[in-house]
Amino acid sequence: MQGGRLKYPDHFSRPAARAGRTGQPCHRAVMLPHTMTDHSNASSSSASQTPRAAPHWDLDMHTGTPCLHVQGDWTVQNGGMAPFPTDGLNQTHQGQTLQIDTTGLQQWDSAFITFLWDVKQAAGHAGLTFDPTHLPEPAQRLLALLPEQPAAKPAGPGPKPPLLERVGDITLNTLTETGTVAELAEETTKGALKTVTGKSGMRLKDLATDIWNAGPSALLIVGVVNFLVGAILAFVGLVELRRFAAEIYVANLVGIACAREISAIMTAIIMAGRTGGAYAARISTMLGNEEIDALQVFGIPVSTYILLPSILSLALMMPLLYLYGTLIAILGGFVVAMSMMSVSAIGYWTTTFDGVALHEFVFGFVKSFFFASFIALAACRVGLKAGRSAADVGIAATRAVVIGIVGIIAMDAVFAVIANALDI
Template structure:
């Protein structure tokens, strides 16, 4: 009968007694959500294992989707210790069940739905285990990188200086426009917002202090590291991951080359050189933006800004930001290379690991920046 003219009965599962269950309705693709719900509800209230007689006489129609769901339920019950007997199966349903049976698998969706608190705990445990596993792998990779770097420094001929200079150009010189623009705008925002608040107390001149401390100690290095993580860290993962997919890394190993030494070290050393230079450039652009808005809104001339700057911030404020740069550079490059080597042989994996590299590196950089800020404050630096 045509389903467009006659509405099919919704599928259901009824328990006649402890020894039998009765299936009814249409077990078809359109009713898969209803079927899954019915099966889940019935499994959640089933009795202790025993003999079950399954009555198919009221099943009006069954297609491959309905047959697959039933077979999954049946297999699940068999593994739980039940024994099943089918009664009233029509020839058409029997044919479909026989065709689908080799493909039946246990589906997690057929298990009784856990309470909310159990699902939350299970999810939290899975996230914690995944985090610990990633931390273990990252720690092991850090040790491998450190060992390879020390060996290369002891034998400088193993360093590929052309590759290092190429990475300095890619991660440093090519990033100057975006880093400079962002730092300049942040300097403008800090000065503009700070001046608006300090004007209420007649202390507009301290806008210079706000811009100097904010840019030199925190904003310059932090924003630069985030931009580099999104720009260069992702590039490291994508480049190495693509090489792994195309089996270039396997070819390197076949001819006796060390992929860590050839691919990872130039990127790490290049970024270790480039990020401190980018941080210095970002600091200067941030101060320039602050000086411009101070002149435009407060009438503080560039000469007055520079003179006030000498008293507002010292060399220790400048070096606090610069000292963070090599640490952040090592973290970003290491995470980017690590995720690149973890790529499986598929294009989808390249995208997944690239996204993961950016998220991980930015997260670690922000957490580390907070810890270093607390440490420097406790030391009075």
Template sequence: MTDHAAIPSPQTSQTAAQKPEWSVDLTAGAPCLHASGVWTVQNGGMLTFPPDGLSKAHSGATLNIDTDQLERWDSAFITFLWDVKQAAGKAGVIFEPDHLPEAAQRLLALLPDKPAGNSNAKKPPAPFLERVGDRTLNALTETGTVTELALETTKGAAQTVTGKGGMRLKDLASDIWNAGPSALLIVGIVNFLVGAILAFVGLVELRRFAAEIYVANLVGIACAREISAIMTAIIMAGRTGGAYAARISTMLGNEEIDALQVFGIPVSSYILLPSILSLALMMPLLYIYGTLIAIFGGFVVAMGMMSVSAIGYWTTTFDGVALHEFVFGFIKSFFFASFIALAACRVGLKAGRSAADVGIAATRAVVIGIVGIIAMDAMFAVIANALDF
């Protein structure tokens, strides 16, 4: 079937009766591709069609495919046909698959018309206003999502109080232990050292003005109003917030979240509510504990550097630190905890499903938590100044 104008296929080591062969007949009015033999991967059917194999065909002609001598075939034949289709498109020849086996036609239809482009090619940057608009919309969407998550959590907490919630008390107790008693050591150590450092720096400066006794007021007010709340929140953002994000992203990768949704179990009440509620309950208590430890750290340093009695130091502290300072720090700690837990849970839910995404989610939750804490503290400072609190 092949004459002097045909393009021969490469020779193989298979027998002549079964080896896959192809040729192109260009003598007739329309080019014709002849395929014969067993086109399987095991039989050496991974043949290639040259990109210029149809360059001598007339542009606009229709390429017919003769498969009368074709025996068995698999994906190797489909790959070859796809190469033929690309060569036909390059030469301006119409690829006609009607004479192919029906199964081959269906498989060939699943392949793209053209090879995929270079995914690494740099795309031109979008206009500035478009980028600003996209980021603004994304920020607003994320704010709405987190707000909705907070509302669902609040609703779930109210339902739990009335006995209609889907939260398991066992999960709440476990999260309370991890967010509270398990964090006492690290919270105590950090706040003790911060109080000691603050007392040392304060004594060095106040000694120049013969006002060493006021170091008790300095340590007490600074720790009760600002430092202990911020340091405790930062510790919990790194310790508990990162753990929440890693745990939820791991469940997402293991398809546990998908399984809960399939069974109709609300993720907000089953997983998120115990985490958020436990941290919101424990953080204010940890703040009180951290404040007392920080004041005690300042007391230890002051006793080593000042010639004042312990009773005098504690009396000055109690007289100088008003109760509303603790109330202010207590309120801030509650909002810090709620923000840390909500942000960590949201980051975990939107993480990827690979092992690397678990670490990325944990890191992102810690960074967002710390930055958010500082921003919220600045807002609280402005509000307190406006209310003269």
């Protein structure tokens, strides 16, 4: 401490002390057009006439009121990004007012604002009042935009709860979601029954649009996938059955496998990725745009106005798509069989119709209805519980597809057990 002034050479270069400075009160900032500007880019003529001085500051304590003198060119390019030391105001007394003298300030940019914010934080920790009135007006406005205190560091992850507690949380969450989906299914069923009397609150235009999107628009992809699956089954079956001279039974293999299992599962997986993901994305987008909130404010039930057309259309179209996919899969097997077998087309179709009983189609038809209901309910539920950001839309769509596919496989296993118990 020399002459009542704390000097911090720190990382900045310091010019020689000005004569007559010690003992003088803190000067008010003077706006000099050729030495101080509120922009980081000055004109080329001014930059060539004014030499760039290194950023420099010192603290004057002689008058009893701490005054921070700021001099030089405070820009990022000139090295003005170093922070103010946290102990730079330790020699001051609480309750005083810290003033800023910018008489010697030349060009400045965001580096100067960052330095002032550090000074303000240090003044608050030292019990001082930060006085920004002597700063340039643009600097005052920019400084006012910054928060009073720095953002708190996020708390680290706490200790993991015990295993039983985690299992209990998962169980409770699963039961809660099951109850919510069951309640949603109940409301949808009631709305579907009221549709017959025209009192469900659902617009027929929305139902027709969803039926088109879930039915005729999906014919191409469903047909292509099932045709290829039927062809693959016929090819693999022919390779194996040829060893036992039982090639003709490939018609039974393709017909029963597609009617009972393959076509229903493949069609459901396609619709889960195509339509279920679209439902979740659409509802989560409406949630982010506050359209769902607007419907609730007006007293319009979301379950009948938004969800019922989606669920009902998919539940109606999926069984029909299953029948269509089964026929296309059998056609795919027929094409491969005709190219690899020496059998007539009439003989192949006769074997298929004789080997595939009607109850196989009924069983697959019923499964397709339940698959469709599960896909639609899960997708709508995922969309309703999604976040409101753009990223949450993609997350909701992905989650709906994953839940739909996993649920389809699990439900098919349950149906297999039921079919075995009923000897179907």
